Amino acid sequence: MTTRRTFIAGTIATAASLASNSSESSAASVGRVAALEHTLNKAERGTDMQDQAEDPRITRARLSGPEQVTKNATVAELGPGGVMKVLVQGSNEWVCVAGDENRIGSPPMCMNPLGMQWMMDAMQGKPKPGNAAPGMIYMLCGATQRSNTDATDKTGPAIPIGPHWMITWPFDAQANGLPTTVRDKGAWVMFAGTPYSYLHVCGSPWEGNEYHAGDKAIWTMNYARP
Numbered sequence: 337m338t339t340r341r342t343f344i345a346g347t348i349a350t351a352a353s354l355a356s357n358s359s360e361s362s363a364a365s366v367g368r369v370a371a372l373e374h375t376l377n378k379a380e381r382g383t384d385m386q387d388q389a390e391d392p393r394i395t396r397a398r399l400s401g402p403e404q405v406t407k408n409a410t411v412a413e414l415g416p417g418g419v420m421k422v423l424v425q426g427s428n429e430w431v432c433v434a435g436d437e438n439r440i441g442s443p444p445m446c447m448n449p450l451g452m453q454w455m456m457d458a459m460q461g462k463p464k465p466g467n468a469a470p471g472m473i474y475m476l477c478g479a480t481q482r483s484n485t486d487a488t489d490k491t492g493p494a495i496p497i498g499p500h501w502m503i504t505w506p507f508d509a510q511a512n513g514l515p516t517t518v519r520d521k522g523a524w525v526m527f528a529g530t531p532y533s534y535l536h537v538c539g540s541p542w543e544g545n546e547y548h549a550g551d552k553a554i555w556t557m558n559y560a561r562p
């Protein structure tokens with residue numbers, strides 16, 4: 337009988353630098369590292385389901401994204417500088433972390449490889465993120481952070497940020513009619529005008545009522561500004 341595992345696999349932490357040093361796409365590179373880990377740690381698995389039930393960090397990490405991706409995601413802890421410790425090895429390309437409730441700017445989140453590259457680059461203080469295509473990060477539990485304008489701010493007072501998801505790509509707010517201010521609904525460009533500018537979308541993409549052909553239609557168009 338295996339008891340709770342405490343193996344450490346820090347290789348994902350180097351995924352971002354690996355990606356930038358090789359000619360293959362960053363997504364493929366991160367995926368390859370994850371696949372390698374999967375193979376290496378397979379023998380140590382077997383009590384994952386028990387671990388998930390026991391460890392509130394794992395539950396919290398998985399709640400940060402939609403079930404569709406978090407169910408089979410790798411769950412990890414992210415230390416200073418982006419050092420990663422894997423708690424549960426997953427089978428898809430997503431990585432969920434529980435964060436630290438007692439630290440500002442350390443929310444639970446779930447990242448795809450390009451989102452993770454963006455996040456790692458930010459945590460490691462790189463002048464700009466290395467992702468060459470948009471990444472995705474879910475923070476559906478909400479968050480706190482230091483600044484809406486400066487990704488490197490380590491001293492500002494906490495800003496409350498509601499549940500949201502992030503498209504890590506530098507959208508031009510002004511050119512696209514997007515706000516740049518913190519709000520509790522809608523979307524805005526955070527860190528606007530900086531290399532870490534990205535699209536911050538409030539809420540969850542799974543909110544609202546679905547419409548399917550045959551449902552009773554309700555006309556919702558409204559010719560006034562909300």
Ligand SMILES: [Cu+2]
Pocket residue numbers: 473475479500501502
């Ligand atoms: Cu966020």
